[in-house]
Amino acid sequence: MAQALKTIEEQSKIKCCCVTCGTANDELSHHYKEGVIKIIHCKQCQNPVDPYIELDDLLVFIDFVLLKLRAHRHVLFNIDKIKYNHIIKLSCAFILANAYVKWFHLKNDQFQSIINHDHHIFFALEYGFYLKLIESFLEYTIRFGFILFIAILQCGQKWTKEKSILLFRALVLSSIGQLFVLPLLIWSPDQRDYYAVLICFIFTILCHAQALNASQLLSPLISFISSTIAIVLSKLFILFFSTNYFLNNV
Ligand SMILES: [Zn+2]
Known part of the structure; x- marks a missing residue:
């Protein structure tokens, strides 16, 4: 004993x-x-x-x-100074940044109708931001939830709470590519730079895959495939969700 x-x-x-x-x-x-x-x-x-x-x-x-x-x-x-509460704060920052990018483009799309005074939610643009915040939260939840599901499937009975925390830490830290989209709003505020967004999109997939590989929770191949599917799935879900619900209400 x-x-x-x-x-x-x-x-x-x-x-x-x-x-x-x-x-x-x-x-x-x-x-x-x-x-x-x-x-x-x-x-x-x-x-x-x-x-x-x-x-x-x-x-x-x-x-x-x-x-x-x-x-x-x-x-x-190996970095002790990154505590669990820092990871929570960082995840909130990523959700807010993602929501801001979505809201910025929504505002640009509605700019002409605002100028023509035929936009019935002109005084409620912040309302659009809160909707985008929910969208952003759902996007991250689907992405992380799918990868967690794959990891639990692979580990089975050996899955522990510590592994969940490690997975969450790996996914949040490797979402840093989200912040690279913000400077694009300064450089090209009037139009969407699709090539740069695509590069950030691919970088996020690769960064997630590398972080999952480093965490030793998933094999390199499964890390890459699950990251790709998770991100594409979350984007498609949000596209469907915003088209069918949010934009019709706004
Ligand atoms: Zn060694």
Whole structure:
């Protein structure tokens, strides 16, 4: 019994991941007296467990955006300062940003009717924003829900609450491509830049796939396929939903 408890305790202490091979390690660095710090090497591949701890956050961000698997493992497992409440706040920011982009285009589409004073919801444009907020929330819920469904199907009985949290963390952090659409509103406010939106769309698919691969919850192929289907499915659902309900009411 004591041995079993000790094993569980040891396993719970393993929280660092080798960014090279993905093996769990006890720590990233060891602090000795008089300020001496030793970088720990992986017990599996003998490389430094996480060379990113010596680099600036900006360099980590660039590697993350370049979809390097090592950077995704570092962000997902080895950064203690990204707490669970930060992930929740970040997900809210992405939903708000997505809603704002949708609302901005809706406002542009209705601009001429506003000028002609024949637009009956001119004073209720904020109402349109709240509708787009619901749309955006549904879009993320469908996307994340589908990938969660696939992950649970693959893991079966081995699925745990910790894996759900890890999956949510991976998906939220890899939704960073959503923010890249915002500068497009400044550069081309009067028309939709479909090529740039398509690039952001493809980047989000690849970023989700890489994050899921780094989390080791899904295989690389299933990560890519499930990310693609989830995003296309959520976009189609929102297109159908807004066409049949929201825009008719607005
Ligand atoms: Zn390793």
